[in-house]
Amino acid sequence: MSDPDWIDAALVSARPRAMAALLRYFRDLDTAEEAYQDACLRALKSWPEKGPPRDPTAWLILVGRNSGVDAARRKSRQTALPSDEVLTDLAAGLDDAETALAERLDGADYRDDILRLLFVCCHPDLPATQQIALALRIVSGLSVRQIARAFLVGESAMEQRITRAKARVAKGDTPFEAPSPTERAERLLTVMAMVYLVFNEGYSAGGAEADARRPLCHEALRLSRLLLRLFPTEPEVMGLTALMLLQHARTPARLDADGLIVLLEDQDRGLWDAAMITEGLALIDKAMRHRRPGPYQVQAAIAALHARAERAEDTDWAQIDHLYAALERMTPSPVVSLNRAVAVSKVAGPQAALDMIAPLEGRLAGYFHFHGLRGALSLQLGRDEAAREAFHQAIALAGGAAEAAHIRQHLDRLQAEGEKNRAAVSEG
Amino acid sequence: MLYAVLCYHMEDVVGAWSPAHDEAVMARLAAVRDDLAGQGRLSLSARLLPTTTAVTLRKDREPPLLVDGPFAETKEQLLGFYLVDCADLAEAASAARELAAANPGGCYEIRPVATAWKSNDVHGARP
Structure with a gap:
């Protein structure tokens, strides 16, 4: 022992x-x-x-x-x-x-204590990356070196960042009195958003960064399970935990041997982590029983439909479309609509999806995934020139090597097919 | 005779094991399990998902009430268990409700299994 x-x-x-x-x-x-x-x-x-x-x-x-x-x-x-x-x-x-x-x-005291500890890390003056670094240091107890490695910065730079964040927090008013039920609910929402930030910081990494950042996903899951033990009947906490489990379960299939992104429909589903999926599905089932839907539950329900599909072609896209529509109503955002467009393209075809995202261009002109999806839909419609133009815009906006490399594959394929066609024409 | 060996530990602590440590423990357990199975003495074993996934059907009232969370009352004791194949929580709850109708009183904790190992060639219970 x-x-x-x-x-x-x-x-x-x-x-x-x-x-x-x-x-x-x-x-x-x-x-x-x-x-x-x-x-x-x-x-x-x-x-x-x-x-x-x-x-x-x-x-x-x-x-x-x-x-x-x-x-x-x-x-x-x-x-x-x-x-x-x-x-x-x-x-x-x-x-x-x-x-x-x-x-x-x-009991309740202790629950409010932990919520407070997490909440002070979410100080509104702190940028997201500092909130995450502070939570990992203070709550999870990761060493400065571990955090620095996850953020791909030097140890002394991270030390400074954390010291500054702590100073900022110390200057603010940490609320030590017991929160009212409304305050408690608001704090919980803020803390949940921070936990999901920690997760995404780990999850969105590709290529060589992915391994270094994986501990962030583990920490986010641990924090989320902790919240769930403190708030065992809160369906959104179940939803958040389920969402992260169901996404994290795909990690072994998300990148190929070269660190390139493998799209959901091309992933080897046999590599998905079965225990994590079981846990995620159990939690989303448990959450839905409460009939108090929220954005995390809806996103988890979408992830659950992917997890339940044994093959990509078994995916219930119509239901996913419905869930994205619900998410659009709860948290209207062009990015949610863009995600819904993927489901629409499966249910109603690429043209319907293109029509749906066209009005989003003004707000998403600087967003990598907007041009990536526009390119992919154009490609499906055989509009190679439009696809090429969209992929070029996407690649200029790529957030990392893995994203850029993924788009590069499309462009290379278009290039190769273009040459083949030209060769065929000149032969003919 | 069949004996059930029930596993208790601090969930927080086990949850804080590094993946490498978890794998090492599971590998050591697997060796013991394989040995028991090789002797034809292991019927089944299972690792349960965390208690955060549990719901409890309180069947000491009519109709029984399904509540979030694991069973946590020290005045009741573990008397048995069922391992049921279910598509989702609703199916598991409905199986539990059928059992509850046959035997009211107490409660059923319903908890998904993370991984199960089953051996088909157990000698069976020696009387």
């Missing part, structure tokens, strides 16, 4: 709860983090000798709290006056037994 792997996993899994409790206690991210790190060091020393405690999370909170108070006392002798009120408060709790603490950890 006290082998290093077990201790590592125990510390990683305890981190969100313990950090959340320490943040409520010390009301300062840096102090909470230092206290938690100190508790981890003590655990690494104590657990192999004495065996792991009955409740590792409660142990870490208790030890972290003591260590943080000690640190505050030491500091108070050197620097300005501490808040007496805070210190008395802290001292009063010190003698609590581990068991009593563990009991108090259950």
Whole structure:
């Protein structure tokens, strides 16, 4: 039980709860983090000798709290006056037994603690990438080096980025009072969006970046399962978790040996992760029972229809079209309409889809996938010149090597066919 | 006699295993499983999906009530289980409701199986 792997996993899994409790206690991210790190060091020393405690999370909170108070006392002798009120408060709790603490950890308090910890990472002043980096550092406990690798930047640059983000958060007002039900629901939405950002940061990578970024998908899933345990009857949290599981299940089939994107319809479905699909399908089933649909559930339901289709040609495109229509009503956006157009092209043909996306051009002129789809639809209609023009626009907007290479394949094929046709004409 | 060996652990901790560690544990378990199967003594084994996927049919009331979440009451004990092939949660719930009608009281936790291993050549229960 006290082998290093077990201790590592125990510390990683305890981190969100313990950090959340320490943040409520010390009301300062840096102090909470230092206290938690100190508790981890003590655990690494104590657990192999004495065996792991009955409740590792409660142990870490208790030890972290003591260590943080000690640190505050030491500091108070050197620097300005501490808040007496805070210190008395802290001292009063010190003698609590581990068991009593563990009991108090259950329930709503503790749920709001974790939500708060995640919520401070979503500070509206922070750009998305900083929110993600902060959450991975503070909540997931990834090292700066791991995060830097995932974002393909140097370690010192990432260190600076995280320090700046923390400073920004520290300046803001962290809401420590218990949230009202409406506030709680709003915080949950914000946090869910951040978790999905973490996932997409990992999922959208292609080529050589894909392996480095995969841990982001794992972390997002872990955070989402954590949210689901805190909000076990919230269908949108089930939907978000299902959506990520069903997308992540396709990872082994998404890129070919050269790191090029393999389209959904061309993927080897035998490579999809069966356990993840089962879990995703179970969660979306569970969510739909509530009859309180939301955008994550609808997107998960779409992913579920793909997952349920054994072959690409078995896909229920009519149902996917309906679901995208529902998503358009919930969250109107040209990108959703563009996705719907793919379903429309399967149900009503490429011309209908082209007609549908034509009015989107104004808003999506700078969007890679718009031109990519326009090219693919034109190609289906045999309009090679229009396809070539669209693919050229797409390639100029590609977000990464994998996207560009995928479009390049289309262009090369068009080029080759053009030459073949010209050769045939000159021969004839 | 047939014995059921029921697996308990801290889900959070297992969920924090790295994929490599998870695979290593599963490989060690597979060796033991294969050994038992080779002796014709393993009937079936299964790894369940996380408790977040569970629903519970409370059948101590009429009509029984399907609620989110795993079974979590210490005053009731695990007395048996069924492994049923279902297309989706609705089918699983309907199977559970049929069972509930035959035996009201207590509850059924309904949890999907991640992976199952079945051995067809078990000697059967020795009396």
